[in-house]
Amino acid sequence: MxxxxxxxxxxxxxTKPTPEMRRVMASAEVGDEVLGDDPTVQKLEAKFAEKLGKPAACFVPTGTMANQTAIRAHTEPGDEVICSEGGHIIHYETGAPAALAGVMIRTIRGERGTFDVDDVTPLVRPDAYHFPHSKLLMLENTHNRGGGTVWPLDQIQRVCAEGRRHNLKIHLDGARLWNAHVATGVRMSEYAKPFDTISCCFSKGLGAPVGSAVAGDEVAIARVRRFKKMFGGMVRQVGILAAAAIYAMDNHIExxxxxxxxxxxxxxxxxxxxxxxxxxxxxxxxxxxxxxxxxxxxxxxxxxxxxxxxxxxxxxxxxxxxxxxxxxxxxxxxxxxxxxxxxxxxxxxxxxxx
Ligand SMILES: Cc1ncc(COP(=O)(O)O)c(C=O)c1O
Structure with missing residues (x-):
């Protein structure tokens, strides 16, 4: 039956927005976000940046745009990105790293979406004109195709320290970082510390209908914002959606x-x-x-x-x-x-x- x-x-x-979430969306203060006038988006970006312990943040419509603006912000065409072979950016973002940023990707087999220093080191290219520049290291936490895997914090720190040693920029696809935080009790800002940029989604476990954000320093986020505009992600009175994301962060994490x-x-x-x-x-x-x-x-x-x-x-x-x-x-x-x-x-x- x-x-x-x-x-x-x-x-x-x-998930569908709850009645209370719809109520706060309906009463959200809004303005023209493309002109920098939406107070609810500003509130959300400040709140998200603070939660992640970073100076700045940018609200974007999707997790895909969050990752792609970050990849584009950290690279130039012809550069190389290192990430796990099951990465969301490889399988489910319609080839965007190639199409939008013009980058190559080198993959790591790893363990359920995680990997370690020894996996990274041999993939970093020597500095010679034959080779692409190894520019960006990407992690995904929790790892979707790995089975919702949580990266151990000490392993993140080790791998990121190795990336730094090679002057790589480091981005975290934290679409479900909230789940890692709830599973382990590790603060979002602690997870975020070793990364240049972190993207998180409000539209997954947090239950908002739309929205993701990227956090980082002012320079990185200014570039993310530039590419958000270029990729067509700047929308106007979007405070209605930012209000849902604020509500989700306040009520749906724990x-x-x-x-x-x-x-x-x-x-x-x-x-x-x-x-x-x-x-x-x-x-x-x-x-x-x-x-x-x-x-x-x-x-x-x-x-x-x-x-x-x-x-x-x-x-x-x-x-x-x-x-x-x-x-x-x-x-x-x-x-x-x-x-x-x-x-x-x-x-x-x-x-x-x-
Ligand atoms: C790990 C991960 N990153 C990014 C995304 C992309 O999010 P969106 O569907 O909002 O573009 C997803 C979506 O499921 C995801 O699982």
Whole structure:
């Protein structure tokens, strides 16, 4: 039987603004942001910069634009960026580093999206005219394709110190840095310290409908702002959206511990279902990947199609791999219901017509 309410675990981007968030959006003070007149955007940028312990910040429409303005700000065409092979900037940003910044990317295999000093050192190019300039090192925390992996703080510090030794600029794709902060208790500003720029999203676990921001020093952020304009990201009375982001920072950070508990709960359920196994190690934050073993007589796309018929939505990310993400709009009862649906569909205990 389909559940009455959709249980949408495809991503933490599917959350809808809460009634209270909509209320603060409706009453937000606004101005023309392109002329520097929007007081709510200014308030958000100051608040975000302070939280990250950096002098300046720039509000942008998306996480993709946050990363791409930062990459462009730190590089010139022909330069090289070093990042993990599963990086969001490689797989899900439509080739933007090549198209918008004209950079090459060198990848590190690493461990669930993390890597160490020994992975970085050999990739830094010698200073000779044959080679591209190694210019930017990028980390992603938490790491999406790695399974919501949290980078250990001492490893971040080590890797960034190595980057500095080679005069690299360092950017953090912290779309879900809030999740790392909630999982470990490490302050956002502590995580941010070794980086030149950090981008975070308000539109994922924090539940705002739109928005990300980049923090850094004034020089870096002035360049980010310039490329935001160039890439078409300067919008006018955008305080309505900045208000949602402020509300999200004030009200939705600490509650993400519930999402982490729900993700662990789902992983436990999945671990008990015949033929399925939780992929990519223990669940650290709000993301769960699982694999369909050979005994399951359907592939990931077919399983997710059949679950959809029961109003349970998950994302097939490989032929036999599925991703589920816990978030603000999913409670524990819905997690249990989703697990029941997976069990019944994957083991064939209940026939589903699609
Ligand atoms: C790690 C990471 N970085 C960046 C982004 C891009 O965010 P947006 O979809 O807002 O462009 C995402 C989106 O899922 C992400 O997971």
């Amino acid at each position: 389909p559940t009455s309410q959709p249980i949408d675990l495809r991503s933490d981007t599917v 509650r993400m511990a519930e999402d982490h508990a729900n993700a662990r709960r789902l992983a436990e359920h999945i671990g008990n279902i015949k033929g399925l196994s939780v992929a990519l190690g223990p669940v650290e934050t709000n993301i769960v990947y699982f694999d369909l073993g050979n005994g399951v007589n359907m592939n990931a796309a077919q399983l997710s199609e059949r679950l959809k018929a029961r109003n349970v939505h998950m994302m097939a990310t490989g032929p036999r791999r599925i991703r589920c993400v816990a978030h603000l709009d999913v409670n524990t009862a819905m997690i249990d219901e989703a697990a029941r649906a997976i069990d019944e569909v994957a083991t064939g205990r209940v026939a589903v017509s699609v």
